[in-house]
Amino acid sequence: MEFTAQQIASFIGGRVEGNEQAKVHTFAKIEEGKEGAITFLSNPKYTHFIYETKASVVLINDDVELEKPVSATLIRVPNAYECVAKLMQMYAASLPKKKGIDPLAFVSKTAEIAEDVYIGPFCYVGDGVRIGEGSMIYPHVTIYDGCQIGKNVTIHAGSVIGADGFGFAPNENGYDKIPQMGIVVIEDDVEIGANTCVDRSTMGQTIIHKGVKLDNLIQVAHNCEIGENTVMSAQVGMAGSTKIGAWCMVGGQAGFSGHITIADKTFIGAQSGVISNTKGNGEQLIGAPAIDPKVFFKAQAVMKRLPDMYKELGALRKEIEELKKQHKA
Amino acid sequence: MEFTAQQIASFIGGRVEGNEQAKVHTFAKIEEGKEGAITFLSNPKYTHFIYETKASVVLINDDVELEKPVSATLIRVPNAYECVAKLMQMYAASLPKKKGIDPLAFVSKTAEIAEDVYIGPFCYVGDGVRIGEGSMIYPHVTIYDGCQIGKNVTIHAGSVIGADGFGFAPNENGYDKIPQMGIVVIEDDVEIGANTCVDRSTMGQTIIHKGVKLDNLIQVAHNCEIGENTVMSAQVGMAGSTKIGAWCMVGGQAGFSGHITIADKTFIGAQSGVISNTKGNGEQLIGAPAIDPKVFFKAQAVMKRLPDMYKELGALRKEIEELKKQHKA
Amino acid sequence: MEFTAQQIASFIGGRVEGNEQAKVHTFAKIEEGKEGAITFLSNPKYTHFIYETKASVVLINDDVELEKPVSATLIRVPNAYECVAKLMQMYAASLPKKKGIDPLAFVSKTAEIAEDVYIGPFCYVGDGVRIGEGSMIYPHVTIYDGCQIGKNVTIHAGSVIGADGFGFAPNENGYDKIPQMGIVVIEDDVEIGANTCVDRSTMGQTIIHKGVKLDNLIQVAHNCEIGENTVMSAQVGMAGSTKIGAWCMVGGQAGFSGHITIADKTFIGAQSGVISNTKGNGEQLIGAPAIDPKVFFKAQAVMKRLPDMYKELGALRKEIEELKKQHKA
Numbered sequence: 001m002e003f004t005a006q007q008i009a010s011f012i013g014g015r016v017e018g019n020e021q022a023k024v025h026t027f028a029k030i031e032e033g034k035e036g037a038i039t040f041l042s043n044p045k046y047t048h049f050i051y052e053t054k055a056s057v058v059l060i061n062d063d064v065e066l067e068k069p070v071s072a073t074l075i076r077v078p079n080a081y082e083c084v085a086k087l088m089q090m091y092a093a094s095l096p097k098k099k100g101i102d103p104l105a106f107v108s109k110t111a112e113i114a115e116d117v118y119i120g121p122f123c124y125v126g127d128g129v130r131i132g133e134g135s136m137i138y139p140h141v142t143i144y145d146g147c148q149i150g151k152n153v154t155i156h157a158g159s160v161i162g163a164d165g166f167g168f169a170p171n172e173n174g175y176d177k178i179p180q181m182g183i184v185v186i187e188d189d190v191e192i193g194a195n196t197c198v199d200r201s202t203m204g205q206t207i208i209h210k211g212v213k214l215d216n217l218i219q220v221a222h223n224c225e226i227g228e229n230t231v232m233s234a235q236v237g238m239a240g241s242t243k244i245g246a247w248c249m250v251g252g253q254a255g256f257s258g259h260i261t262i263a264d265k266t267f268i269g270a271q272s273g274v275i276s277n278t279k280g281n282g283e284q285l286i287g288a289p290a291i292d293p294k295v296f297f298k299a300q301a302v303m304k305r306l307p308d309m310y311k312e313l314g315a316l317r318k319e320i321e322e323l324k325k326q327h328k329a
Numbered sequence: 330m331e332f333t334a335q336q337i338a339s340f341i342g343g344r345v346e347g348n349e350q351a352k353v354h355t356f357a358k359i360e361e362g363k364e365g366a367i368t369f370l371s372n373p374k375y376t377h378f379i380y381e382t383k384a385s386v387v388l389i390n391d392d393v394e395l396e397k398p399v400s401a402t403l404i405r406v407p408n409a410y411e412c413v414a415k416l417m418q419m420y421a422a423s424l425p426k427k428k429g430i431d432p433l434a435f436v437s438k439t440a441e442i443a444e445d446v447y448i449g450p451f452c453y454v455g456d457g458v459r460i461g462e463g464s465m466i467y468p469h470v471t472i473y474d475g476c477q478i479g480k481n482v483t484i485h486a487g488s489v490i491g492a493d494g495f496g497f498a499p500n501e502n503g504y505d506k507i508p509q510m511g512i513v514v515i516e517d518d519v520e521i522g523a524n525t526c527v528d529r530s531t532m533g534q535t536i537i538h539k540g541v542k543l544d545n546l547i548q549v550a551h552n553c554e555i556g557e558n559t560v561m562s563a564q565v566g567m568a569g570s571t572k573i574g575a576w577c578m579v580g581g582q583a584g585f586s587g588h589i590t591i592a593d594k595t596f597i598g599a600q601s602g603v604i605s606n607t608k609g610n611g612e613q614l615i616g617a618p619a620i621d622p623k624v625f626f627k628a629q630a631v632m633k634r635l636p637d638m639y640k641e642l643g644a645l646r647k648e649i650e651e652l653k654k655q656h657k658a
Numbered sequence: 659m660e661f662t663a664q665q666i667a668s669f670i671g672g673r674v675e676g677n678e679q680a681k682v683h684t685f686a687k688i689e690e691g692k693e694g695a696i697t698f699l700s701n702p703k704y705t706h707f708i709y710e711t712k713a714s715v716v717l718i719n720d721d722v723e724l725e726k727p728v729s730a731t732l733i734r735v736p737n738a739y740e741c742v743a744k745l746m747q748m749y750a751a752s753l754p755k756k757k758g759i760d761p762l763a764f765v766s767k768t769a770e771i772a773e774d775v776y777i778g779p780f781c782y783v784g785d786g787v788r789i790g791e792g793s794m795i796y797p798h799v800t801i802y803d804g805c806q807i808g809k810n811v812t813i814h815a816g817s818v819i820g821a822d823g824f825g826f827a828p829n830e831n832g833y834d835k836i837p838q839m840g841i842v843v844i845e846d847d848v849e850i851g852a853n854t855c856v857d858r859s860t861m862g863q864t865i866i867h868k869g870v871k872l873d874n875l876i877q878v879a880h881n882c883e884i885g886e887n888t889v890m891s892a893q894v895g896m897a898g899s900t901k902i903g904a905w906c907m908v909g910g911q912a913g914f915s916g917h918i919t920i921a922d923k924t925f926i927g928a929q930s931g932v933i934s935n936t937k938g939n940g941e942q943l944i945g946a947p948a949i950d951p952k953v954f955f956k957a958q959a960v961m962k963r964l965p966d967m968y969k970e971l972g973a974l975r976k977e978i979e980e981l982k983k984q985h986k987a
Contacts, residue, residue, distance in 0.1 A: 028862055029860075029862040032862045032863075085836045088836060088860075089834060091839070092839065120782070121764040138802075139800050140782065140798060140800050156821040156822065157782070157821055158800060158853070189832060191826075191835070193822075193857075194818035194821040194855045194857075210832070213824070215877075215879075216821065216824075229828075231826065231833075234895050234897075235913075252877070270897070270915065271946050300947060304949060304957060306957045307956040307957060307960050309967065310963065310967060313971065316974055320978065320981070324981065327984060
């Protein structure tokens with residue numbers, strides 16, 4: 001398929017600057033633009049690339065002022081990132097979608113698979129599992145017995161849903177295993193990345209609510225709950241029974257202690273360690289233990305001077321003792 | 330199966346408060362209790378749920394004093410958590426256990442698989458591997474050539490046992506691979522979570538001793554050794570040749586440098602970075618680099634005041650200089 | 659195969675001390691040496707083992723002075739570690755190598771697989787994938803549609819190449835998925851550990867350049883680029899669009915923010931958090947946020963004294979106020 005700058009501009013409601021007949025048939029990053037590609041400029045860090053890009057068309061925000069002429073045709077829009085996303089979604093929707101249960105998958109006879117579901121090669125779908133309409137289960141996903149997957153859920157390769165939670169009671173010689181008798185419930189519109197693990201609960205359910213997006217290599221322990229539309233970057237870890245609210249954003253490699261509750265719309269920085277309940281909606285936290293980002297970054301800036309501060313303290317002590325002596329004298 | 334409160338109390342040696350004939354047939358979390366469910370109260374954080382739970386029976390510690398009447402039948406016991414675990418173990422033991430080598434697994438002809446072993450679909454069991462009696466290997470586990478798995482070992486989906494350790498020697502143009510010619514030995518009664526990696530040693534063995542419990546997404550590098558009954562939470566990472574003692578507990582996302590030795594019964598907090606040998610049994614460590622938890626938490630509490638301390642230091646310096654001037658005058 | 663100390667010494671250019679006819683047929687760690695094994699002493703930490711080892715032959719650096727006689731035959735060389743690596747490489751090269759596409763693998767009809775490639779059981783190789791000569795793809799690897807793998811690449815079990823990058827644009831009710839239309843390119847001589855994830859780019863390519871070595875459980879997000887011969891330990895995480903230079907070394911569990919650039923030959927300590935571009939080649943960084951290691955370790959050493967410093971500051975303040983009062987008086 002090929003489109004002109006003019007056709008695209010009409011579709012997304014933009015304004016063409018340059019050759020309205022410039023033709024594109026593919027997408028490219030601005031620094032890798034080629035003839036026939038459409039690209040976009042959104043992050044100001046990349047502005048310098050617009051003068052060199054070989055892309056035929058560039059989506060660009062209305063308010064960006066350029067210092068030099070550019071060879072590409074521009075399409076001015078209020079939000080270039082949103083527009084390119086819209087175009088890509090349109091393009092992606094036009095591509096054939098993988099469907100059906102691959103003959104190389106294992107699906108238990110007692111599993112209930114809705115229509116329009118894709119289950120890739122080497123997936124394991126255990127007894128009593130339910131998978132809702134339109135869900136995409138990529139190769140090598142394991143879904144243990146009894147777990148429930150909603151509609152339009154995407155799970156990428158290698159993720160494991162419903163393995164036993166980590167529960168052991170010490171005895172004299174070792175440990176007794178606490179049976180993990182609950183399940184995992186994944187609600188509609190959730191996307192889970194590759195090689196992520198969501199453990200089944202001890203009893204009841206580990207719940208991933210509607211619209212949650214989990215990146216790769218994340219650990220969700222037994223009895224956890226993640227609220228609607230919360231987003232977690234890769235390698236985050238949640239200990240058992242922790243509840244995270246709705247619309248939270250969690251940076252990569254952050255960790256949560258067990259049995260705590262995080263309010264809605266909390267923003268947790270990468271590599272943070274959250275060890276207690278959070279106070280209210282909209283809070284921002286970073287560090288380990290996690291604190292207010294302003295306090296954290298100020299303290300980190302001073303950290304480097306700690307050794308000098310230590311020396312200065314010692315010097316002040318001496319000088320004060322000297323002053324005190326002189327006083328007495 | 331259905332049991333009365335009285336039957337359960339007799340079995341676990343508890344004392345009924347309320348309706349001895351209350352019947353239960355399933356387990357539930359206290360906040361999700363339904364008619365016919367037995368639950369328990371152990372964590373004092375959850376005490377308020379006992380007044381609202383719809384569970385028919387609640388196991389509760391002898392020493393918990395309730396402020397209001399509850400509708401559920403109580404069974405008083407010395408340790409509610411242990412008792413519910415015991416009941417769940419009994420129930421789990423009554424369920425059919427997965428057994429046998431699934432026809433969709435790949436098991437090398439030269440592997441030796443003992444009796445009563447379960448090997449799930451899409452498992453890969455390489456040449457010369459041995460797996461002892463009663464072990465459960467969930468779907469998608471890879472066991473590389475030559476690795477030895479003991480009795481009653483459980484390995485959850487997606488874990489990789491015996492991939493090459495990470496060894497490369499730099500040369501002018503890149504790296505020479507150091508062949509990883511050893512194996513992994515996993516002793517009896519070990520449980521390994523999902524998507525965990527235990528690398529084969531360069532020579533000799535990477536050893537996971539008897540009774541060790543590893544959670545999900547853990548990295549055990551080549552030549553490591555983990556002592557009996559040590560427990561590690563998810564996403565812990567051990568660099569090469571490190572030896573951890575027996576009965577240690579390691580919090581999630583903690584990391585260990587290579588070539589160090591950790592004494593028995595060491596307690597390592599979540600997200601710690603342990604970079605040197607530990608001193609003696611029973612030590613507690615947290616932070617990166619890991620130090621005494623008391624010191625760590627005190628220092629963290631003061632951290633927030635660092636910028637103020639820095640300003641105060643500057644102020645004191647000025648005032649002292651002023652005092653010194655006045656003295657000379 | 660069996661070799662004498664004399665034969666090995668001639669091969670690697672070493673000098674025998676002891677029985678030139680001592681025979682070896684296997685490799686062992688120095689602390690686990692047995693008759694018939696060759697071992698080596700390289701790390702000074704392990705020197706005490708040389709007096710007890712039962713290995714028949716020990717490779718040892720020319721400059722190590724021993725305090726007591728040893729029973730093993732020694733082979734003196736300039737670099738024992740390099741020599742044992744060379745011997746192991748020779749031995750490994752003599753072993754049969756896995757080859758061919760296993761009948762239990764899924765390989766798309768539109769994939770192009772070069773000669774001498776190994777693709778293990780349960781691998782998934784999608785449409786349009788290309789894999790170059792001599793590459794080894796261990797069991798359970800998933801390679802999504804369109805990804806390109808070079809020559810002599812090794813990918814260990816469970817790794818996922820080309821899953822969707824993590825891109826979502828918030829709307830009123832949740833998120834719109836940003837289609838991930840690019841691919842992953844893995845150049846020649848790369849080795850990737852087990853359960854590692856390399857995401858496909860939004861557009862264009864996520865690139866792992868020639869000779870890169872990635873350990874297990876690593877996250878490489880969409881649009882990232884890793885320069886030639888860079889080495890990353892386990893559990894490292896890179897956020898989107900970050901570019902790491904050539905010949906860098908990254909310690910375990912380190913993390914990188916998105917959209918930053920790391921210069922060549924940068925050394926990043928374990929568990930570091932790198933949040934901005936680095937200044938120049940050869941820089942060392944550690945901590946979160948990452949700083950100069952000397953500054954980091956000095957500051958960490960003083961950290962423990964922070965609470966005392968805080969008290970001392972308060973004490974000095976009081977004493978100065980006292981002195982000031984006396985002055986006025």
